[in-house]
Amino acid sequence: MSMPFYVSPEQQMQDRAEFARKGIARGRAVVVLRYAGGIVLVAENRSTTLNKVAEIYDRIAFAAVGRYNEFETLRVAGIRHADLRGYSYDRRDVTGRSLAGAYSQLLGGAFSSAAEKPYEVELIVAELGEEPSGDVLYRISYDGVITDEPDLVVIGGDAERIAEAVRGGFSADAALNDAVDLARRALGTDQLEVAVLERDTPRRRTFRRLRPDEVARD
Numbered sequence: 001m002s003m004p005f006y007v008s009p010e011q012q013m014q015d016r017a018e019f020a021r022k023g024i025a026r027g028r029a030v031v032v033l034r035y036a037g038g039i040v041l042v043a044e045n046r047s048t049t050l051n052k053v054a055e056i057y058d059r060i061a062f063a064a065v066g067r068y069n070e071f072e073t074l075r076v077a078g079i080r081h082a083d084l085r086g087y088s089y090d091r092r093d094v095t096g097r098s099l100a101g102a103y104s105q106l107l108g109g110a111f112s113s114a115a116e117k118p119y120e121v122e123l124i125v126a127e128l129g130e131e132p133s134g135d136v137l138y139r140i141s142y143d144g145v146i147t148d149e150p151d152l153v154v155i156g157g158d159a160e161r162i163a164e165a166v167r168g169g170f171s172a173d174a175a176l177n178d179a180v181d182l183a184r185r186a187l188g189t190d191q192l193e194v195a196v197l198e199r200d201t202p203r204r205r206t207f208r209r210l211r212p213d214e215v216a217r218d
Contacts, residue, residue, distance in 0.1 A: 016111060016118045020142035023120025027065035029157035029187055032124050034135055034172045035179035038199040038206065039126045042183035044157070045193035053195045055207035057082040057094050059128040061197050065156030066121035066142075074103065074121065096127030100138035100146050108144020118142055122155040128197035128206050132172065154186075162186045180215060190217070 028044035030052055041063050043052040052071075053063045056078050064071035081102050086094045103123055111118040123140040137149040147153075152170055154163040165186035174182070180194055194210040201208075 012114070013112075017143065020111070020118045020120050024066045024122050024142060024156060027122075027156040029154055029159060029162050030063045030065055030124065031152065031154050031162065031166055031183040031186060032063055032126050032137055033152035033166060033170060033179060033183065034132065034137075035174050035176055036172070037176055037196070038128050039135055039137070039197040040176060040179050040183070041124075041126065041195045041197075042180060042187070043193040044187045044189050044191060046191050052193055055195075055205065056099060056125070057086065058091060058204050059197060059206050060094070060096050060099060061126045061195065061207055063124040063126070063155070064121055066119070070119050071121045071123065074106070074119075074123065077106070078103065078125075096125045096136050096138055100125045100140055103140045104144040104146050106144075107140060107142060111143040124153055124155060126197060128199060130199075132199075180210075181217075184217075 030043040032039065032041045041053040041061055043063060045052050050068055052065065053061060054075050056062045060082065062075055062078055078099055082094045082099060085098065103125065107119050110116045119142055122142060125138040125140065127136045129135045137153050139147040139149055139153045139155065151172060152166055154166060166182060169182045176196065184190065184192060192215055194215045196208055196210065197206045198208055
């Protein structure tokens with residue numbers, strides 16, 4: 001009678017983490033940073049139809065890298081979470097913190113469950129404050145860990161190198177074009193998907209996608 005193959009719990013978690021990290025590293029990077037007028041989300045994206053950045057609610061945006069079908073499912077789940085909370089309570093009760101917490105529970109649950117494959121995704125939840133001091137950026141990893149980033153966050157691809165390059169030229173008072181150019185140089189490509197959460201707008205919904213002519217180099 002053969003003995004069952006044993007893998008320690010520690011080794012199982014290490015293997016699951018390595019599996020998720022490899023999937024995420026294959027994804028092209030996303031840079032999210034503050035600028036003078038709000039928050040800009042810049043993704044390296046060769047597709048014109050499959051979005052990596054999206055609106056979740058009035059002042060909240062979502063960015064992701066990894067397996068598209070997985071983060072698209074998470075995007076839809078986030079919209080449903082926000083709509084239900086806003087309908088049941090008040091629109092002001094829909095916050096980036098509550099959304100990041102919901103994503104953390106979902107990703108963390110899948111990562112720790114032996115019955116499920118861990119998500120091969122990493123997420124950013126960005127919330128625009130009424131004032132710049134109220135802007136928040138949350139990074140949610142494949143295992144559900146949340147990191148609160150003050151000014152900028154980079155996920156996917158060679159994230160550490162790209163983040164270092166962005167920090168070297170970052171200014172929270174930069175104009176939108178300058179912020180996009182900084183991200184473009186760090187990413188090293190002109191194939192960009194760009195959107196903003198705009199503070200000075202009369203619209204309740206502050207999310208806006210930039211047209212190709214708005215993103216093109218001068």
